Each structure stands twice: as structure tokens, then as C-alpha cells.
Amino acid sequence: MTDMQATVDKIFILDGGVAEVEDGSIYSPGINVGVPMTLSCNAYLIRHRGGWLLWDTGTQDDLVTEPEGRIVAHGIRGVVRNTVASQLREIGVTPDEVGTIAISHAHFDHVGNCRLFRNARWIAQKAEYDAMFGPRPEDFGYLPELYATMRQNAVELVEGDHDVFGDGAVRLIFTPGHTLGHSSLLVRLPESGPVLLSGDVAHNRENFRLRRVPVFNADHEATIASMEKVDALLRSDKATLWVNHDTGQSETLPHAPKWIA
Numbered sequence: 001m002t003d004m005q006a007t008v009d010k011i012f013i014l015d016g017g018v019a020e021v022e023d024g025s026i027y028s029p030g031i032n033v034g035v036p037m038t039l040s041c042n043a044y045l046i047r048h049r050g051g052w053l054l055w056d057t058g059t060q061d062d063l064v065t066e067p068e069g070r071i072v073a074h075g076i077r078g079v080v081r082n083t084v085a086s087q088l089r090e091i092g093v094t095p096d097e098v099g100t101i102a103i104s105h106a107h108f109d110h111v112g113n114c115r116l117f118r119n120a121r122w123i124a125q126k127a128e129y130d131a132m133f134g135p136r137p138e139d140f141g142y143l144p145e146l147y148a149t150m151r152q153n154a155v156e157l158v159e160g161d162h163d164v165f166g167d168g169a170v171r172l173i174f175t176p177g178h179t180l181g182h183s184s185l186l187v188r189l190p191e192s193g194p195v196l197l198s199g200d201v202a203h204n205r206e207n208f209r210l211r212r213v214p215v216f217n218a219d220h221e222a223t224i225a226s227m228e229k230v231d232a233l234l235r236s237d238k239a240t241l242w243v244n245h246d247t248g249q250s251e252t253l254p255h256a257p258k259w260i261a
């Protein structure tokens with residue numbers, strides 16, 4: 001029997017850099033044409049019964065040495081001012097203490113620091129894993145050198161939704177479309193209640209509400225279906241949606257070393 005009231009202890013939002021695009025309409029065809037946009041990139045460190053789970057890993061720390069950042073993929077510039085490694089140090093957690101890792105998908109702003117976490121058991125969506133380590137990851141805009149070390153992590157392949165710890169506190173929600181094996185994460189916080197970490201099911205709240213599908217998504221119809229799935233979950237579980245790349249929302253949430261319970 002799963003105890004659906006189980007919660008995690010707290011969550012730290014880590015600053016994983018920003019992504020700068022020259023034309024915001026890549027996320028909303030026909031809308032914001034030629035309008036530059038800056039997207040927050042977050043990683044999320046979750047404390048659960050004495051262990052640590054990391055959801056996404058941000059943009060690669062070594063970009064901190066390049067003040068202007070660098071165009072990494074899809075014409076998107078990654079800029080890092082505050083490394084994930086330094087934020088972990090400030091919290092007092094070493095990368096080796098992170099026991100579990102999961103990623104929404106394998107774009108550079110989500111897997112940039114995967115190589116830091118060699119001890120973590122990786123809960124991987126099989127469709128994403130297959131794309132990452134298949135014959136042509138670059139066809140999906142992936143940069144295998146960012147996550148190559150993950151092949152040596154202990155891997156638990158899952159297909160579809162998955163209860164990460166078996167107690168209902170954290171659930172991987174399969175939300176394909178942006179990529180073939182894309183996932184979101186439902187986290188139950190003791191005081192704030194359930195929070196749904198979007199991954200890139202949408203890139204901001206408006207695009208989510210209006211069901212706008214980015215031009216480079218792997219599957220348009222699946223993206224819409226995943227947004228509907230997330231919307232239904234927000235209602236049924238009375239969950240709050242935290243959109244990773246929504247800069248306006250991200251600025252309202254405390255980041256590490258502060259935490260949210």
C-alpha cells in the first residue's frame with residue numbers, strides 16, 4: 001500500500017544559469033517573433049528521508065569562465081554566473097552524497113552537470129535513454145559529451161509514470177513531446193503541498209496555458225497531450241506548477257541556499 005500522504009523534507013532550487021534566445025517565437029510559433037528572451041534554468045535538489053535526489057543539473061558549470069556565455073545548441077546561448085558545484089558547497093552537500101538523479105530530458109541546460117554525480121542511481125525514462133545513447137543523439141540536439149559518464153551510473157530504466165521512492169512523495173510523470181522521453185516531476189512538500197516541476201513540457205506559464213508548442217519539439221501532438229495530462233494532475237492533486245524556464249516565476253521563488261518546505 002502506498003502512503004499517498006508521504007512528503008519529502010524540503011527542496012532547494014539551484015541556479016543552473018540562463019538560456020538566451022534571439023527569437024522567442026521558437027517557443028511560440030508566430031508569437032514573439034524577433035523578441036529576445038532570457039530563460040531561467042533551474043536544477044532542484046530534494047531532501048527525502050535522509051537522502052538526496054537531484055532533478056535536472058543545469059547548464060555546464062565550466063561556462064562560468066566565459067562571461068558572454070556560449071551558443072550551445074538550437075542557437076541558444078548558455079550563460080552561467082553561479083556554478084552548481086559552488087551552490088552545493090554552500091548548502092553543505094557533496095556531489096557524491098547525491099544518491100538519486102533524474103532528468104526531465106537531455107538538452108544541454110538540463111544535463112550540463114550530470115558528470116559531477118557519479119554515485120547517483122539514475123532513474124531514466126527508457127525512451128530518453130535510448131535517444132541519448134542511440135546512434136544519432138545529435139539529431140535530437142543532444143551533446144553526448146555532457147552526459148557520457150552517466151553510462152557508468154547505476155541505471156533504473158522506467159517506462160511511463162513512476163513512484164521514485166515507493167511512498168508517493170516523488171513521482172516521475174511521463175510527459176513526452178518536447179523530446180521522446182521527456183518527463184516532469186511531482187514532489188509533495190510538507191508545508192507547500194504538491195509541486196509539479198515542469199521540465200520543458202512548456203517554457204513559461206503563458207505558453208502552457210495557451211498550449212503553444214515550440215518549433216523544435218519532437219512530437220507536436222504528444223506535447224499537447226502532455227500539457228493536458230499535467231493540467232489534469234494540477235487539478236486532481238491541487239498541485240502548483242513550477243515552470244523551470246519561466247524567468248518571471250523563477251524570480252519569485254527562493255533559491256539556494258534558501259529552501260522550501
Ligand SMILES: [Zn+2]
Nearest residue numbers: 107109110200
Ligand atoms: Zn530546457
